[in-house]
Amino acid sequence: MFNKLRRKMLWFYMLTISSVMLAAFVTIYVITNIYIQNDIDQRIYHVSRSWNSWAQTMYRDEESPEERETRQNLFLDIGNPFVLTLTPRWQEGDDRVVDDQGKVACDVKIKFYYDDNDNDVEYEDYEYREAAAQAWIQEKGTVTLGERKWKFGLYPGEQRSIVKLWGPSPDPDSEEYWYYNVVFVDITDSNTILVRLFATFIIVGALMLIILFVICSIFARRSIRPLEESWNKQKQFVTDASHELKTPIAIVTSNLDAIEASGDETVESQQEWFGYIRAELKRLSTLISDLLYLAKSGDIMQQENRLPFDFGATVETAVTSMEAMIYEKGISLDTRVEEGVFVAGDEAKLKQAVLVLLDNAAKYTPEKGKIMIILTEDKGEAVFQVQNTGDGISREDLPKIFDRFYRPDSSRSHETGGYGLGLSIAKAIVERAGGAISAQSDAKVTMFRIGLKLYK
Secondary structure, three states: OHHHHHHHHHHHHHHHHHHHHHHHHHHHHHHHHHHHHHHHHHHHHHHHHHHHHHHHHHHOOOOOHHHHHHHHHHHHHHOOOEEEEEEEOEOOOOOEOEOOOOOEOEEEEEEEEOOOOOOOOOOOHHHHHHHHHHHHHHOEEEEEEOOEEEEEEEEEOOOOOOOOOOOOOOOOOOOOOOOEEEEEEEOHHHHHHHHHHHHHHHHHHHHHHHHHHHHHHHHHHHHHHHHHHHHHHHHHHHHHHHHHHHHHHHHHHHHHHHHHHOOOOOOHHHHHHHHHHHHHHHHHHHHHHHHHHHHHHOOOOOOOOOEEEEHHHHHHHHHHHHHHHHHHOOOEEEEEEOOOOEEEEOHHHHHHHHHHHHHHHHHHOOOOOEEEEEEEEEOOEEEEEEEEEOOOOOOOOHHHOOOOOOOOOOOOOOOOOOOOOHHHHHHHHHHHOOOEEEEEEOOOEEEEEEEEEEOO
């Protein structure tokens, strides 16, 4: 069940994070692509606008050295573009030739590029014609020439910018010559940048998914662990409670069977069996009360009477009630209790917690052992300690010592009395009073500590 839940959480985390990553990568890629395309379009448009003013001076050898240097620098900055000037194809008269798409057919009249040895963009005439034909039809788009990718834009030229350079115009009295400029800008490097960016996203995304898979697996495992532990504790609690409830019921049943088997005897003669039944019913009642308290201890809505009282006096009373049993076992008792240590809480319950620790120490302290009881004030806390000699609690058992029904020897016998609920109840009482309880142990001494906030 928990493995299935863990897998579902893992896939949920992975899908959520992957969706966010994908959205981020796509957004970055699209924004980068839009920026690059807009930059290329701006370069194409700038060359087209500049070309109209350069055309006359360039082809009449009227271009000054400064103008030539400016034009060359612009072409180099823009990425070594080239320009094709297209003129409509005329028939006799004023009619222009129309192609299959209904557009006016044209001729390539000028090929211009910035020619230097490092950036030679010269192609064959048929390649220029094919590029011009495509530009004439599409007006904007891309074309491949050689091994380079070019983006082009078709723009109308300004009237009177080129005058009778290629023969008579359709109107002999007119000095206007209708033409178009097609500007080509090399976008090979820009496309390479986008391809590399895409490849980088793929590689980085794959690596991040692997890392995220590991992290999400750990996170899902840790998220499920408290639920799994709680579920297992609940199952163990039900199993242990059933076992503990079964034992006194079985004893009561056995004693009833014994009474029924001796039906001719009087009630007076069978008091022994009734005594056993009464004792087990009392133990059963105590067990049920303890289970109910532990069940209610997790209810934050269940309020407790938290009134101030003298904790020192309460400890003295609890110790006095246990002295006879402790001395009867040959155990020495050392008591160091300060007076006037006030705390707030349920006095009866906190006294029960003290008795649990005293009873626990008395059970596990050997003959001629020693129990030390200390109550002091320390840094705004009332600190109550119970120390006893004897076999300590192992490191493996120490973290589980406050678990319900837990016993270090894992037994369910009643040799020491109780059901393994005492320390659990003591912990619940102390925590409901706003305090903390802990245990320390080595091979010879075990110490339980209760810390409660002082009432002032």
